[in-house]
Amino acid sequence: MNGSTAPELPVSRTESDGSAVVRVLSYNVRSLRDDVPALARVIRACAPDLVLVQEAPRFFRWRKKLAALASASGLVLLSGGAPAAGPALLCSLRATVERTEDVLLPLTPGLHRRGFATAVVGFGAARLGVASCHLSLGAQERAVQAGLLLKRTEAFGTPHAVVGGDLNERPEGPAFRRLAGALQDCRGAAPWGGELTYSPELPRRRIDAVFATAGVTVLGCGVPDALPGVTGADLRAASDHLPVLAAVRVPAG
Template sequence: MSTFSDPAAVQDAKLIKVLTYNVHSCIGTDRRLDPQRVADVIAASGADIIALQELDVGRRRTGGIDQAHLIATLLKMEAHFHPALHVEEEKYGDAILTALPTKLMRAGPLPSVGETRGAIWLQVIANGLQFNVLNTHLGLRGIDRSRQVATLLGGEWIGSPEFQAAPAIICGDLNAIPLSPAYRMLARQFRDVQLLAGGKPRPTYPSRLPVLRIDHVFVSEGLGVRRVAALADPLARRASDHLPLLAEIEPSAALIRAGMRSAASA
């Protein structure tokens, strides 16, 4: 029987499940509006940290519901929402959901032409370790995506001392395949979890017959990957036009030891 004196048991205890999911305003491929169905897909994944894109908050087209708050409530989590689009009382944007302790570090717009894009960055404490978690939804034009990633890599976001001080998880619908400039800009500093996990990377869009790999999770040095899956059961194929991407992330033994030393000295 393993105990926490066993390094393998410690590693299992530190496993973090991260999900990125474009929920398409909770309107499924059957054209039905159903936030409960989206919450059910997320709950089945067992994810600890959920990065959501394309959420409606107070919009007439989806019944005026605060989708971020509703989904978080159904999952017994807290939601940090950033409206990339905010017109009068109607909002549309991205959120990070978790039941773990968090601190909002930054939420703001990215340089955009046409539909406004944004990002949200939290510090999250998981199993005694601190992580930076960033969620974003990039634009449809390649030139916009490159400018948006350049902004994210700059001194107000990823390049800041606070971001650099802890291991990082970058999530989102990047609208960018691996051959694109925006993807390659991120891949120079972070590692794609689908490549780290081995095996054939799985596309996530469109959900009924996925052919494009545009939803991504990246991690910094010190973080490994146990398993990655594009969740493609019948419910997930109906709930949104994107499939959710789940990554089981594990910190290195050195990172765990550093976290234990910090906790002991606190």
């Protein structure tokens, strides 16, 4: 792993004031081309309420494959996959689903189609917009998509949201900086665990991130240093990215 051992993140819970502690995992799963049982072990060990997936299966029997991953991870499929061109959302049964929407972004000739998987969910009295993204490999298109992600965040109809995914860009890049300028970069707000997300064999770059709107309290965010029942070999076998796990407190209302 790529950081010193960190204390445990807060567990999911509902507070006496109606706010909710929610665990959010962002993970590029490389179309399930790697060790799927290892991937499921990693996800389950993170104990997430929400999983922001990138590179979900998009072709033959994609829904069955994604639902099987969710089931093996103790979760259910919320939205995304092929209709969102790759991003997807998984959730625990703790979440109450208000609505979902898969968004296809404008296509740039010669580049892959991109999209967002989005939803509004509730955790008791707390409501939360959520979006998973996988931004373009092209710098110009990536910057435009960052702006579209911010507009989508504003359109949730709730003041509290978390968004994240594979940005294909380091924190000093313009798309990353645009998102971090409008939202809280959860890793920057409350560093926890490791920082670098790509690649698992020798992490050198931070290109995956989780962001939150103002009013959401970030309790910790980073690459898990240690997970129960998960080895370093599991993390290397599961995907070509490392997962980013965040714990946030969402106010009631």
